[in-house]
Amino acid sequence: MKCKICPMHCELSIEEDKMDNSYIITGNKCPQGEKHALNEIKEPSRVLFSRVLIDKAPMSRLHVKTDGIVPSYFKEKFINLIEKTRVEAPIAKGEVIIENILSTGINVVSARRVNEI
Numbered sequence: 001m002k003c004k005i006c007p008m009h010c011e012l013s014i015e016e017d018k019m020d021n022s023y024i025i026t027g028n029k030c031p032q033g034e035k036h037a038l039n040e041i042k043e044p045s046r047v048l049f050s051r052v053l054i055d056k057a058p059m060s061r062l063h064v065k066t067d068g069i070v071p072s073y074f075k076e077k078f079i080n081l082i083e084k085t086r087v088e089a090p091i092a093k094g095e096v097i098i099e100n101i102l103s104t105g106i107n108v109v110s111a112r113r114v115n116e117i
């Protein structure tokens with residue numbers, strides 16, 4: 001698997017050490033790669049769904065999702081930032097709500113259209 005933490009994209013290998021009941025990570029050029037690989041074993045990367053605050057709309061929260069796969073390492077940081085974000089209706093489905101979140105190249109987009117009230 002490729003490490004997704006930084007643009008180096010190191011190719012990581014994961015081997016299970018059955019004698020020791022642990023994992024041996026190789027190919028990483030820094031400690032973050034090992035952490036990322038272990039996180040991927042426990043909780044794989046996926047598209048992240050969350051909600052932002054919305055004003056001038058029939059509801060107080062707008063469902064959003066990432067337009068790319070989020071490494072589990074970033075999940076909590078993304079959610080903390082997304083949940084504090086506030087937007088105003090009208091919003092189009094697929095509209096970018098947070099561009100290039102935390103400089104990862106991933107955008108957070110609206111999961112639905114919301115008209116202004």
Ligand code: SF4
Binds near residue numbers: 005028033
């Ligand atoms: S292992 Fe370290 S250097 Fe390699 S991609 Fe991951 S974060 Fe970057």
